[in-house]
Structure formats: structure tokens, C-alpha cells
Amino acid sequence: MKESKFYEKLGNQQVKCGLCNHHCQLSIGGVGICGIRQNIGGKLYSLNYGRLITEAVDPVEKKPLFHFLPGTLTYSIATIGCNFHCDNCHNWQISQESKKTRKQENKLLLPGYDVTAEEIVKRAIESDCRSISYTYTEPTIFAEFAIDCMRQAKKKGLKNSWVSNGYMSKKCLEAILPYLDAINVDLKFFDDNLYVKNCGARLQPVLDNLKFLAKRKNVDLEITTLLIPGLTDLDNQPLKIAEFIAKELSVDIPWHISRFSPEISYKMQNGKTTPDKLIDEVYKIGKKAGLKYVYVGNVWGDERENTYCPKCQQPVIKRLGYEIQRFDKNGCCAHCHYQLPLKIN
Numbered sequence: 001m002k003e004s005k006f007y008e009k010l011g012n013q014q015v016k017c018g019l020c021n022h023h024c025q026l027s028i029g030g031v032g033i034c035g036i037r038q039n040i041g042g043k044l045y046s047l048n049y050g051r052l053i054t055e056a057v058d059p060v061e062k063k064p065l066f067h068f069l070p071g072t073l074t075y076s077i078a079t080i081g082c083n084f085h086c087d088n089c090h091n092w093q094i095s096q097e098s099k100k101t102r103k104q105e106n107k108l109l110l111p112g113y114d115v116t117a118e119e120i121v122k123r124a125i126e127s128d129c130r131s132i133s134y135t136y137t138e139p140t141i142f143a144e145f146a147i148d149c150m151r152q153a154k155k156k157g158l159k160n161s162w163v164s165n166g167y168m169s170k171k172c173l174e175a176i177l178p179y180l181d182a183i184n185v186d187l188k189f190f191d192d193n194l195y196v197k198n199c200g201a202r203l204q205p206v207l208d209n210l211k212f213l214a215k216r217k218n219v220d221l222e223i224t225t226l227l228i229p230g231l232t233d234l235d236n237q238p239l240k241i242a243e244f245i246a247k248e249l250s251v252d253i254p255w256h257i258s259r260f261s262p263e264i265s266y267k268m269q270n271g272k273t274t275p276d277k278l279i280d281e282v283y284k285i286g287k288k289a290g291l292k293y294v295y296v297g298n299v300w301g302d303e304r305e306n307t308y309c310p311k312c313q314q315p316v317i318k319r320l321g322y323e324i325q326r327f328d329k330n331g332c333c334a335h336c337h338y339q340l341p342l343k344i345n
């Protein structure tokens with residue numbers, strides 16, 4: 001438990017959290033939407049500082065990050081909790097369920113185990129990882145611990161990547177930027193109502209953060225859209241998302257369109273798996289919008305997982321699952337020498 005670095009006192013012992021765009025206002029005893037920040041005695045505390053629920057060594061491609069240190073391992077960490085409650089969540093056991101348990105039992109101590117930032121960096125180095133990923137649940141909600149890890153990681157020559165819903169406050173974003181090398185942000189829908197209904201959040205802050213991040217040339221920004229049949233394909237949303245990326249951000253930003261698996265979801269077990277036809281359609285929409293790098297996700301052995309040179313169309317990185325084969329020289333196409341926007345060092 002640690003006092004939050006992102007809040008203000010409002011008087012009457014009320015506090016306002018400044019970490020994400022919910023800006024929760026909490027009276028004494030109140031817990032934020034994320035489930036892990038509580039007003040205790042008129043101060044806001046992060047209950048999950050240094051208290052992990054999981055850690056693992058992953059291929060960086062699994063995040064997914066395709067243009068960032070391809071073919072390397074990343075040390076992934078998470079605490080419980082999330083500031084969204086998406087019906088489609090694939091990690092709901094740690095993002096949502098433990099919130100409920102804690103509420104029922106009214107416990108201060110969160111599920112998990114204690115660890116220091118130094119120890120995480122040490123484990124990452126010992127596991128041959130080139131980076132640390134703040135992932136599985138929303139890293140915004142464990143920002144203080146993530147920032148401490150990120151700072152230590154930089155000192156030891158490791159990179160840092162976030163896998164995020166993009167709902168952090170400007171203050172949080174500015175606090176992580178000096179240490180951030182890559183970020184994959186979900187752009188789930190292009191409809192405010194769907195964000196409200198499915199995730200308990202709003203669309204606009206996510207778009208604003210994406211615009212802000214797209215201008216940061218030293219950060220590899222990638223975007224993921226989970227294709228949920230009957231939701232994501234409503235009202236031309238894939239087209240609106242693709243055009244937003246192409247026109248408002250950059251055609252160089254990778255767009256991952258990924259297959260939805262209802263059986264592992266939080267509240268959509270009766271939903272449908274994304275049909276191939278929808279994946280094909282959305283892939284074409286992305287390409288037609290002018291995006292140079294559209295990738296399909298959660299689909300085994302698909303050639304649309306490869307990176308192709310936008311100039312000569314030859315493969316530059318071939319992917320089969322998490323196995324990769326590279327045909328570039330310092331990020332340039334081996335065939336025509338076109339420079340791709342890859343962060344390879």
C-alpha cells in the first residue's frame with residue numbers, strides 16, 4: 001500500500017483521483033472504479049503497489065507488438081484490477097473477479113504477492129528479456145509501481161512497453177513518457193455508447209491520447225481492435241477506426257485486428273467467434289484506408305501476420321505463431337532498401 005502520486009484533496013476529506021479519465025471522487029473508505037485505489041483517512045492510496053498477481057516471460061509479439069524489438073522476449077507483469085469492465089475481457093479473472101471478492105470480504109490486502117522494482121528488473125535480465133511489459137490488466141492502475149520499474153529498467157538498458165486501454169490521464173501519460181518505448185493501445189469501438197455500455201468508459205479520451213502518442217517519435221505506437229461480431233462491425237465502425245488512424249494519426253501505425261474468443265470472455269460466453277469473413281473484410285478496409293501495416297491476430301499461420309514492404313510488397317518479417325524470420329537490414333527491406341518504421345534496437 002502506498003500513497004498515490006496522482007490525486008488531489010477536495011476538502012471534507014474527499015479526494016479526486018487523477019490517474020485516469022474517470023477522475024473518481026471518493027469519500028473516506030471509497031474505492032475507485034479500478035478497485036484498487038481507496039480513500040483512507042482523507043488520502044488516496046494505491047493498494048496494489050508492488051503487489052503482483054502474475055509475471056511471465058513472453059515473446060514481444062504476444063502483446064501484440066510487431067514493430068518493436070521483433071523476435072525478443074519481454075518480461076510481463078500485472079497486478080489485479082482494471083479501470084474498465086469490458087464484457088469481452090479475456091483476463092477477467094484478474095481484472096474483474098478479484099475486485100468483487102475484495103469488496104465482499106472488505107479486505108485491504110489484495111490478492112497477489114509482494115515484489116520490488118529492482119527484483120523485477122533483475123528477473124527480466126536473468127530471463128534474457130530486452131524489455132519489461134506492463135500488461136494483462138490495465139497498467140494505468142498500477143502506474144506508480146510501473147514507473148518505478150521503468151526507471152530502474154532504463155538504468156539497466158532495458159526498454160519498457162505498455163499494453164493499455166489508453167484511458168490514462170494526461171498527467172499519467174506525461175509521467176510515463178520519459179521511460180516509455182512502446183505502447184499497444186486498444187481502440188475497441190468508434191462509438192461512445194458502445195464504450196459506455198461495454199467498458200464503462202468514454203471514447204474521446206482514448207482518441208485524444210492516441211493523437212498525443214502518435215506524435216511521439218521515440219515511442220512505437222501500435223493499435224489493436226478486437227473484432228467482436230455484432231458489436232465491432234456495427235455502423236461501419238471498422239471503417240471509422242481505420243480512417244481515424246490513417247487521417248488523424250499515421251498510415252505507418254500498425255493496426256492489429258484480432259479474433260474474439262467468447263468462451264474465455266467475461267460476460268459474452270454466448271457470443272460468436274469472429275468469422276473469417278469479418279476478418280477478411282476488416283483487413284481490406286484497413287488496407288483501403290491506406291494503412292501500410294494491418295495484421296490479423298489470434299489466427300494461426302495466417303500470412304497477414306507478416307510484415308510486407310509497402311514499396312515492393314516483399315516480406316520483411318515473416319511470423320508463424322511467435323517464430324519470426326527477418327529479411328531486413330537495420331529495418332530496411334532487404335529487397336528494395338525501403339526504411340520501415342521498426343524499432344529494432
Ligand SMILES: [Zn+2]
Nearest residue numbers: 309312333336
Ligand atoms: Zn521493399
